[in-house]
Amino acid sequence: MPAEQIKRQIANTFGNASSSYDGSARLQRFSGELLLSNLPKKSESVVLDLGCGTGYFADVLATQFNHVIGLDLSKEMLNFSNLNRNDKINWLNADIHSIPLMDNSVDIVFSNLAIQWCDPLTDAFAEIKRILKPDGVFIFSSLLDGTLFELKQSWLSVDTDKHVIDFSKLNDIEKSLHVSGLSISELEQQPVVLDYENVKHLAKELKNLGASKVPKRTRKGLSGKDSWKKMTQAYDGYLTEQGAYPATYQLCTGMVVNNHE
Ligand SMILES: C[S@@+](CC[C@H](N)C(=O)[O-])C[C@H]1O[C@@H](n2cnc3c(N)ncnc32)[C@H](O)[C@@H]1O
Numbered sequence: 658m659p660a661e662q663i664k665r666q667i668a669n670t671f672g673n674a675s676s677s678y679d680g681s682a683r684l685q686r687f688s689g690e691l692l693l694s695n696l697p698k699k700s701e702s703v704v705l706d707l708g709c710g711t712g713y714f715a716d717v718l719a720t721q722f723n724h725v726i727g728l729d730l731s732k733e734m735l736n737f738s739n740l741n742r743n744d745k746i747n748w749l750n751a752d753i754h755s756i757p758l759m760d761n762s763v764d765i766v767f768s769n770l771a772i773q774w775c776d777p778l779t780d781a782f783a784e785i786k787r788i789l790k791p792d793g794v795f796i797f798s799s800l801l802d803g804t805l806f807e808l809k810q811s812w813l814s815v816d817t818d819k820h821v822i823d824f825s826k827l828n829d830i831e832k833s834l835h836v837s838g839l840s841i842s843e844l845e846q847q848p849v850v851l852d853y854e855n856v857k858h859l860a861k862e863l864k865n866l867g868a869s870k871v872p873k874r875t876r877k878g879l880s881g882k883d884s885w886k887k888m889t890q891a892y893d894g895y896l897t898e899q900g901a902y903p904a905t906y907q908l909c910t911g912m913v914v915n916n917h918e
Contacts, residue, residue, distance in 0.1 A: 660776075664730060664752060667774055671710065672733030674867035678711050681865035683851060684906055688798040689714045689769040695796055695843075695912055696721070702764035705788070707753050707797075708771020712738030712746065718767060719743040726763075728756065753781045758788045768797040773824055782837035789915040795839060801846055801907035802826045808859065808904065811891040815884045822868075827909060839913040849908050852901035856889045859904050 658666075671678075693714070702722050706715040709727035711734060719725045719742070727742075728749040729735050735748045751757050753768075753775055766785050775781040785795050802824045812820040825833075827846045834841055853859040863869040897903055 663776075668730040668732070670869075671729075671867035672731040674865055675711060675731070675733045675737040677865040678734075678737075678867065679713060681862045682711075682713070683862075684849060684908075685710075685770050685866075686713075687849065688908055688910065689717075691910055692767060692769055692796050692798055693717060696767070697765065697794060699764065703762065704765045704767060705756075705758070705763045707756075707766055707768035707785070708774070709738060709748075710734050710771070712742040712748075714767065714769055715746050716742040719746050722765075726758075728753070754784060756784050756788055760787050761790045763788045764790055764793050766793070766795040766797075768795070770798050770800065772797060773799045773822070778825065778830065778833040779836050782833050782839060786837045786839050786915055791915060793915045794842075795911075795913045795915070797911050799830065799909045799911075800824045801830075801909045803848075803905065803907040805904055805906070807892060807895045807902075808856075811856075811888045811895075814891040815887045824907070830909060830911070834911075834913055840916045842912045842914055844911040844913075845909070847908050847910075849906045850903050851906065852897070852899075852903055855902055856892045859902060 698721070700722055703724040704718050704722045704726070706718060706725065706727045709715045709729050712727050715725055715727035715738065725745070726747045726749055727735070727738055728751050730750070730752055732750050735750050738746070739748055749757060753772065766789060772778065772781055789795065804824050805821045809821045827844065831841065831844060853862070860869065892902060895903055
């Protein structure tokens, strides 16, 4: 599928989830809070929230910084943000791969669980480096290979189609950061396991988050009753003693600096 079509699909999927998103964003809240605790405390900074979604964290950033910009591919997400968040935030409907801001114009780039949608990652990092001021910082979270492995494995008992997006390995992110010329201060991986009442609950949460559609999926219509039943039976194998359905997210958090050349 051409890159522009994939991006339109990502924007539409997230756009359709804009009103249900905040109610299902448990993982996003957790990782975003981790990032906030690492932010430099300079209130006059220009801060850009890349892939801001419903603007929840842009809104928090606006309580600490004077100039906050929220950027997202989805117009619907930004419409929601514009209606519900701090008036002083500027909203930009744009692509992380082509940020409509001047070179050396941003002090802090904050990005919570958005860059896993960027392909190629090196282009996204090059853009981030371009807009960062010297000594500016990029603080981000993303998801890594192994995320939703229970769901992936359960679907494999049904067919070999792609039901979960591919996630990078930590090493790929590290290499892409090196290529971009950004210096790594911290780069970590940690598993976060969330419990669900059943597989339907997990699927609903992924849908509410706009993360249920797989851009490069090769075939359609596989969620028929029989395949769903077979998949959920396979997922029963992961049931915990407490009767919960676990889903593992491999969370990557990083802080990088745009050092002087
Ligand atoms: C999982 S949501 C995270 C939203 C928000 N950062 C939060 O913490 O709740 C990912 C967001 O990234 C946006 N996104 C995905 N690819 C993008 C791209 N190439 N450029 C800009 N935004 C993008 C989506 O539209 C979506 O709103």
